Amino acid sequence: MNNKSILISGAGIAGTTLAFWLKKFGFNPTIVEHAPKLREGGYAIDFWGAGFDVAERMGILPDLDKADLKIAELTFVDENNKRKGGLNYKQIVKVMNNRAFTLLRSDLARAIYKHLDSDVEIIFGDTINKIEQHADAVTVTFSSGNKRSFDLVVGADGLHSNVRGLVFGNEAQFEKYYGYYTSSYTIEDAAFDNNAYQMYNVPGKQAAVYLTNENKATTFFIFTSPQKLSYQYQDIAAQKQVLRNEFENIGWKCADLVSKMDAAPDFYFDAVSQIQMNDWSKDRVTLVGDACDCPSLLSGQGSTLAMVGAYILAGELKEANGDHKIAFQKYQHIFKPFIDDKQKIAQNFAKSFVPKSRLGIWMRNVIVNLMFLPFVSKLLVKRFSDDKLKLKVY
Template sequence: MKVLISGGGVAGLTLAYWLRRRGVEAVIVERAAHGRLGGYGIDFFGTGYDVAGRMGIVDRLAPHRLPVDSIDFVDAAGRVGARLTTPLLDKIIQGPHLALMHTTLEGALLDAVEGEVEIRFGETVTAVRDTGSAVEADFAGGGTQRFDLMVGADGIHSRTRELVFGPEPEFARYLGCRLACFPVADRYGWGRARVHCTEPGRQVVVYPTGRAGELIALFLFRSSRTGNVPRDERPGLLRSTFGGMGWLTPSLLAEAPADEPIFMDTMTQIVMPAWHRGRVALVGDACGCMTMVSAQGVSMAMAGAYVLAEELATRGDHRLAFAHYQERMRAEVSRRQRNAQMFTRSLVPGTRPGLVAQSLAQRLVMREAFAPVLRRRFGADSILPPQTSQPVKE
């Protein structure tokens, strides 16, 4: 069996790894010219950590953990109103966890498939035809190739989904918030903290990347505008939305890169009635994006990839495998999507009274007594059954 995977991100690389380990050939086409640079930080725990452990890459990730000992919530003057410390986070998660740059995880996954899986960087699929007995894919770089199956692991704005299942608006659930981020120089003598400052309708988050003198500035804001904001309009949109905001905001905005695109996207979930059609299936954000608010996107992408590889390698029939994969994963994803939907409403309150209520709630829940509630909300347990034996790499 030969599987074409569109997208060499967390889901695509994890899928290729587990297919290869189970004797299935996989080819990845990745739009980016090489492994992605820059990016944003992620909280990594639960199922994702479990899958990384099974792949033997945790030891390579751990040295690159972000230097963050607390998550602080400050007011416009920088006064800390609530603090989530590492010991409390340990009690919430009750298991191993790491804060990492997303690119660190992708880099480790890339290394894990290096030399084992063909990856065509700078390539995309432009057309897909399911002939019943195979999938024919046309490539932007020219040529057509036949595969037994195709998996779209190409993220929230999946081209595979568009080609095979329908246009994005059919499956998009916009949560009313937009996010943007970029790296800034540490001109502040930053400590080991991730700091959130919120005003009605907008929030700024800053944390260290672990690279000397570098911080990430993340901007979250309520917006009724859906769809893509052209790159050249992004700095202006950020300046107008965050104009007049206190704390470090003016200084951070002044550092918005002029010569490089700012990462900006909507907070949108992807909700689909079916994750597979014929010989094509989707995995990760492509079929089940939960948004960053769930802090579980990476975990569910890796879990989905692991489960899909297992089903494909053991069922002997792709229809059965796809159906079982969806059955094992979709309820878990839907639950996290519902949680994230609820949480987004209170993440960036739209009004001053809402902000006051948020501050009170933060002070209340950031205690040991609330750890079990937060633990349930963030789905800190692995959803995979315990591993009975360690697969051996051929």
């Protein structure tokens, strides 16, 4: 096996999935993660399709079943908390033959991490400062000052990928902004309806909350912004002020939810964007997950697709006996057309994601109520299905 030593930047879903399969296939992966430990919190994700198949092959479905939020309905309410519409999530899961979960991103990442081989080296609290490619290796300098050599490097470090910036160039040339910002965080001592994902809309804005255990809930906010906002990416105070300005005075439970923001241990805020790249690899460096193919949260499948991409990349490296030139090319050839299609679906869905008028909100509520009809649920599932992608057994 050639090129066995592989550095993975990022201990998220893509990075840990890749490490799992690389180790299983005979490689020696090392993960470096900027955070001091696994990240907590994160908004809820729909977990189904090809990602579900990868999780099954990894043997982690029992862990995911325990972590399933078991949400029965996505409920749209008015400012008085009166139900105005709802999406029967149980019906959708039934249509999928019960091969679907609703999970917190952190719970999915934790389940994968738990199943990593004990020999996988994981470096927390460090990041890559410099990447120097040579004919037979890659020299990496870390922010800690350590310098090491690896056969290959994989950027699995998300929408704002550090590896992509170091090797492929400025983020602006790859990011496609879609006119929305989103935020999420956990709140304590929550008293909300169990098994319901409650959503409240005013034109151009949506606030949501759902229980994650007996006394904790997770919030989810999204709002329209025709232009990208001007703030430093890591300026948390500025991000929180933006969220206050947008949601504090729009009614429902928003003032209470926003008031608990400062106590949250896992505040998240970012633009809704896609990453679109013609080439995912350069010499001995490649990208996986949101770093190269982010479909945006509008797709509802970013985490599952990250697992699929990691599985294919590891599998193609195995089939090529570690020859990165062959493996990187086949990985992109297999997966990129599928990702391009998913990104187009997400782009078309963007217009209906957050209605921009009261009429639009009313029409959305009418339409989602139809999802209680089995044949309508089947049409929805078909639109987001992964039927076009047949996973190889490596």
